[in-house]
Amino acid sequence: MKGFEYLQEELDQMKEEGTFRTLVSIESEQGSKVVINGKEVIQLSSNNYLGLTTHxxxxxxxxxxxxxxxxxxxxxxxxxxxxxxxxxxxxxxxxxxxxxxxxxxxxxxxxxxxxxxxxxxxxxxxxxxxxxxxxxxxxxxxxxxxxxxxxxxxxxxxxxxxxxxxxxxxxxxxxxxxxxxxxxxxxxxxxxxxxxxxxxxxxxxxxxxxxxxxxxxxxxxxxxxxxxxxxxxxxxxxxxxxxxxxxxxxxxxxxxxxxxxxxxxxxxxxxxxxxxxxxxxxxxxxxxEPELIEKLWDNTEFFKEGLQKLGFQTGTSETPITPIFVGGESLAHQFSDKLLEYGVFAQGIAFPTVERGKARVRTIVTAQHSRDELEKALEIFEKAGKELGILR
Known part of the structure; x- marks a missing residue:
């Protein structure tokens, strides 16, 4: 059906720039780990701060x-x-x-x-x-x-x-x-x-x-x-x-x-x-159950400090929302894809959600995450970051 050619042109341009994304389907309940494409990965993109989606x-x-x-x-x-x-x-x-x-x-x-x-x-x-x-x-x-x-x-x-x-x-x-x-x-x-x-x-x-x-x-x-x-x-x-x-x-x-x-x-x-x-x-x-909030903040402090020690730029974050700034739109999505390949689901955020040049991978830690999961995630972030030249 004709009529939407002008929209397709814009989509094609997004594909050329590396900013076109498809929806990611989760095949499990929303937890500290989720199943994507048949593979269990650590979830670091949900807003499920306290794990109440499955309480x-x-x-x-x-x-x-x-x-x-x-x-x-x-x-x-x-x-x-x-x-x-x-x-x-x-x-x-x-x-x-x-x-x-x-x-x-x-x-x-x-x-x-x-x-x-x-x-x-x-x-x-x-x-x-x-x-x-x-x-x-x-x-x-x-x-x-x-x-x-x-x-x-x-x-x-x-x-x-x-x-x-x-x-x-x-x-x-x-x-x-x-x-x-x-x-x-x-x-x-x-x-x-x-x-x-x-x-x-x-x-x-x-x-x-x-x-x-x-x-x-x-x-x-x-x-x-x-x-x-x-x-x-x-x-x-x-x-x-x-x-x-x-x-x-x-x-x-x-x-x-x-x-x-x-x-x-x-x-x-x-x-x-x-x-x-x-x-x-x-x-x-x-x-x-106030202990859920206490666990959330314990996990947040551990993970945020871990990212900063590795050399990632996390900006002014004071909360469980911790962005990792990479700058370029395409690079943010490449970083996200590489993380998923290695076992972490953390979505890239780019224009128009944020300003051009301020693209990032945004992470959110939850009360459900175990210390082992967060340590494994930090290892994966380090590996992917070095491969893409984000860490030197």
Whole structure:
């Protein structure tokens, strides 16, 4: 069928540049090791920080919910798709995040889109960190608000943006809590101080901090002892929580408003019983099994130090997200392919996900990894790095 030749030309160019990639199919459960093309390899690319995707309590909760409530809900939340378990999950999340209320969306991506597009008009301005996640960027694009982008974690530039936007009805500063490609943590205390100085709102996307930072994994707001001083907390249920979805934790006023105005919430079928029940159980696991987070950080420290001792450049990472910078787009993918050949699955990340010239292989350590697995992975990274000239 004719019509997409212009797209094929672009794909052909990507193939010539060595940046065209195919999807990798995993043939096993998501664990510290996975099976790819019939071969067991060490998994270092998943967001399964605490290993909850296969936690026995979550699996049992999901199975029981299917047996009792069925495979789906059959409706959006505002018509006939709110089950009592949805209410239970949101109350549990609000208590966990130390906020008045919470609301669950279909994904972290749609949460950012739904929140930003709903609460801002052309009378407002959104002030965004330059390296915020794509879901924040797309959420901003859906608004009619003015926009300012400040240099990454540059508080002087943020203050300048606040000074230049005092004529707007509302100003909202939006930042990732943990930046997903670099693994660094936002300077939230300074952001909150500036917001209070200039009467601005603060919105934090804690997708990669939920389950990782703060008491029992409550996120960056709790990590910095800022409970009650951040207006909007967004998180996911599909990374450390191990299941699927996104949520916003805030005031009852904002939650009530989003129930009426949040388009992804209004026009998407609610989470099926298995997902909802597993998410509820995951919050209980966070509260009752803190040793998982302790193991995550022990593994992170060991692996990060190992990479740095070998001579890899890991940037400003402070979290289990540890990028290995190689520069060229094609080289990042070659490195990833070589690692897989030797027994480690760690995906290359290149433009347009990150800037040109800043391509990397991004690794994420989990609580499931054994010390033997991490030592073996470091041996493989050293071997592949030397073969490709990344290590000298």
């Amino acid at each position: 026995p309590r979550l699996k049992q909760a999901a199975l029981q919910a299917v047996n009792e409530y069925g495979a789906g809900t059959g409706s959006v939340r505002t018509i006939a798709g709110t089950f009592s378990m949805h209410d239970e999950l949101e109350k549990k999340l609000a208590k966990f995040k130390h906020t008045e209320a919470a609301l669950v969306f279909q994904s972290g991506f749609t949460t950012n889109q739904g929140v930003l597009s709903s609460i801002l008009t052309n009378q407002d301005v959104v002030i965004s960190d330059a390296l915020n996640h794509a879901s924040i960027i797309d959420g901003i694009r859906l608004t009619k608000a003015a926009r300012k982008v400040y240099k990454h974690v540059d508080m002087n530039d943020l203050e300048k943006a606040l000074q230049e936007t005092q004529q707007y009805r509302k100003r909202i500063i939006v930042t990732d809590g943990v930046f997903s490609m670099d693994g660094n943590i936002a300077p939230l205390p300074q952001i909150v101080e500036l917001a209070e100085k200039y009467d601005a709102l603060v919105m934090v996307d804690d997708a990669h901090a939920s389950g990782v930072l703060g008491e029992n994994g409550r996120g960056t707001v709790n990590h910095f002892n800022l409970d009650g001083r951040v207006h909007i907390q967004v998180g996911t249920l599909s990374k450390a929580v191990g299941v699927l979805g996104g949520y916003i934790a805030s005031t009852q006023t904002l939650i009530d408003y989003l129930i009426h105005k949040g388009r992804p919430f209004l026009f998407s079928t609610s989470h099926p019983p298995a997902v909802t029940a597993a998410c509820i159980e995951a919050v209980d696991v966070l509260l009752e």
